Amino acid sequence: MTDRMPSDRHYDVAVALNYYAPYVSGLTETARVVAEELAARGRSVAVVTCRHDPALPAFERLRGVDVYRAPVLATFGRGPISPAFAPLVRRIAKRSATLHLHLPMLDAVAITTGLSHPRIVSTYHIDVWIPPSLTSPLQIAGVNWSARRAIAKSHRVVVNSFDQADHSLLRDVLRAGDLRAIPAPCLDSSGGTPAYRDGPGTHVGFLGRIVPDKGIEFLIPAFLKSARPDDRLLVAGEHQAVAGGGIMPLLRRLANDDPRIRFLGPLDKAQVRDFYASIDVFALTSVAESFGIVQAEAMMCAIPVVTSDIPGGRVPVRETGFGILTEPRDVDAIAHALERLRAMDAPTRAAHAETARRAFGLAACIDRYEDTLFAWNASQVAREASAAPDAGAPPAVSATEAAVDGAR
Numbered sequence: 460m461t462d463r464m465p466s467d468r469h470y471d472v473a474v475a476l477n478y479y480a481p482y483v484s485g486l487t488e489t490a491r492v493v494a495e496e497l498a499a500r501g502r503s504v505a506v507v508t509c510r511h512d513p514a515l516p517a518f519e520r521l522r523g524v525d526v527y528r529a530p531v532l533a534t535f536g537r538g539p540i541s542p543a544f545a546p547l548v549r550r551i552a553k554r555s556a557t558l559h560l561h562l563p564m565l566d567a568v569a570i571t572t573g574l575s576h577p578r579i580v581s582t583y584h585i586d587v588w589i590p591p592s593l594t595s596p597l598q599i600a601g602v603n604w605s606a607r608r609a610i611a612k613s614h615r616v617v618v619n620s621f622d623q624a625d626h627s628l629l630r631d632v633l634r635a636g637d638l639r640a641i642p643a644p645c646l647d648s649s650g651g652t653p654a655y656r657d658g659p660g661t662h663v664g665f666l667g668r669i670v671p672d673k674g675i676e677f678l679i680p681a682f683l684k685s686a687r688p689d690d691r692l693l694v695a696g697e698h699q700a701v702a703g704g705g706i707m708p709l710l711r712r713l714a715n716d717d718p719r720i721r722f723l724g725p726l727d728k729a730q731v732r733d734f735y736a737s738i739d740v741f742a743l744t745s746v747a748e749s750f751g752i753v754q755a756e757a758m759m760c761a762i763p764v765v766t767s768d769i770p771g772g773r774v775p776v777r778e779t780g781f782g783i784l785t786e787p788r789d790v791d792a793i794a795h796a797l798e799r800l801r802a803m804d805a806p807t808r809a810a811h812a813e814t815a816r817r818a819f820g821l822a823a824c825i826d827r828y829e830d831t832l833f834a835w836n837a838s839q840v841a842r843e844a845s846a847a848p849d850a851g852a853p854p855a856v857s858a859t860e861a862a863v864d865g866a867r
Contacts, residue, residue: 464518464527468554471502472832473577475548475570476561477539479508479528480521483697483725484668485643485752486584490561492644496825498523502833505555507548509539527551536589536598538565545569552577557832560609563587563602567609574612580832581613585749585771586628590671607632615831617641619750623771641827642774645755645819651732655723660689661801664738664762666731666753669698669705674744674767674787676706679713679720681744681793686719695723695734735760740800746787748772758782758815761808765796778818781811 478484480491490506498504510517510528517528529544545566552558553576560567560581571579587602589595607629610616615637618624624633624640656662663682667673675694682692698705707722714720726734735741741757743766754764755775764782766772776782783796 465525468505468525469503470505470525470551470555472497472504472557472559473548473551473555474504474506474559474561475508475552475564475566476506477509477544477564477566478511479506479526481515482511485749486561488752489582489584489643492646492821493825493828494524495522496644496821497829497832500825500829502829505551507544507551509541509544511539536594538598538602541566549574559832560613562609563606564609565602565605568605571609571612578835579609579613580615580617581610582617583610583624583627583629583633584619585623585747588672588747603628611635614835615639617828617831619643620771620774622774622777623749626770639827639831641824641831642755642819643750643752644821644824645752645759646821647759647816648728648732648735648756649760651729651734651736653737654730654733655693655721655737657691657721658689660687660691661740661797662691662693662738663740663742663797664693664695664734664757665742666695666726666734666757667743669694669696669707669710671706672745672747674746675710676713677788677790677793678742678744679710681790681797682720682742683717684790685794685798688719690719692720693723693734693738694720695726697725698722735762738762740765740797742793742797743767743772744785744787744793745769745772751775754782755815755819759812759819761805761812763800763803763808763811765793765800775815775819779811779814781815 474490474494476490478487494504494506505525507527509531511531515528519526527547529541529547531539531541533540548570555577557578557580562581562583587599589598610632616633617639619642621640624630624638627633665675665678698707735757741754741762741764743751743754745767748769749771751772754766757764758779758781764776766776766782766784767787768784769787773784776784785792785796
């Protein structure tokens with residue numbers, strides 16, 4: 460619902476991030492679901508974001524959440540350039556009890572510098588990953604510096620897992636304060652019909668943004684290497700309105716018009732349920748992954764997962780045992796894992812699905828976010844703020860840092 464932008468409304472929490480609904484990514488879905496669930500519990504919630512699509516309103520109320528959007532002048536790589544964004548965040552934050560930052564975000568340092576109110580909680584999703592280019596080391600260094608400064612200013616920091624934090628380039632500043640591991644919010648997407656099923660063969664599925672970091676260019680040849688005549692690969696997700704650009708031409712070349720491979724495009728909520736009901740194995744062969752909400756949701760639907768053995772992204776398989784981890788970019792290993800999982804029986808799938816629902820259910824996630832964002836006392840705030848380390852001046856990007864980010 461579009462409405463007039465309020466000038467004096469106060470909030471329990473102001474949420475800041477560069478992209479928000481209707482843009483879809485793991486980061487934006489985490490922010491959206493947490494914001495909407497908190498609003499449903501009676502909290503007043505504002506989201507401040509960038510107007511990545513000029514057709515979107517500058518202000519609207521979406522499912523109980525006030526959404527403010529700052530105009531965008533241009534984009535640089537995946538990042539929107541919006542001089543109005545940080546001032547808008549600061550203005551709304553000063554009318555809020557807590558500021559919730561979603562990082563990495565280049566604007567974070569401009570938002571937090573000199574900001575004495577409100578309390579700051581940062582969710583650090585992942586070390587920034589940008590496809591290698593002439594400018595990517597500079598972009599990585601700038602975003603990492605900004606995230607480091609914002610984390611140092613935060614009273615509390617959330618990560619999806621300690622595995623992710625302990626392998627981060629920013630692990631020193633992450634571990635310096637009150638660090639909490641809260642798995643990303645996962646929705647129950649069961650109950651669909653197998654509308655995308657085509658024949659009796661094993662159906663492998665991918666759901667997510669069609670971008671380089673998802674490693675789909677390794678999944679397609681792995682499927683072709685292991686597939687039988689009746690098998691199918693269903694690739695679903697947005698490939699046009701994605702930050703940094705999609706890779707559909709490359710994937711179509713790899714598929715080579717093989718009729719067993721279908722590109723479904725973006726799916727709505729009902730279609731996502733039908734998608735999960737149509738597949739036997741889920742594949743998330745990413746080269747960079749914070750958690751992988753879609754793989755946890757697949758597990759909750761009794762679908763085993765092939766996923767990359769990378770920090771953060773491997774946690775759902777490690778915690779449930781419901782799938783196989785492979786080295787990133789290893790086509791042979793992915794093909795072998797797909798072959799092994801096709802034989803998993805229904806009782807085993809059902810037992811693992813129950814484990815996944817207990818581990819990643821939505822209510823427990825929101826309970827923990829509510830405690831993290833709102834359970835404070837005055838002495839604790841003063842103590843944590845005074846103990847926050849100074850992140851220092853922006854460092855030059857090191858060869859190790861650039862190499863690690865480029866390899867993910």
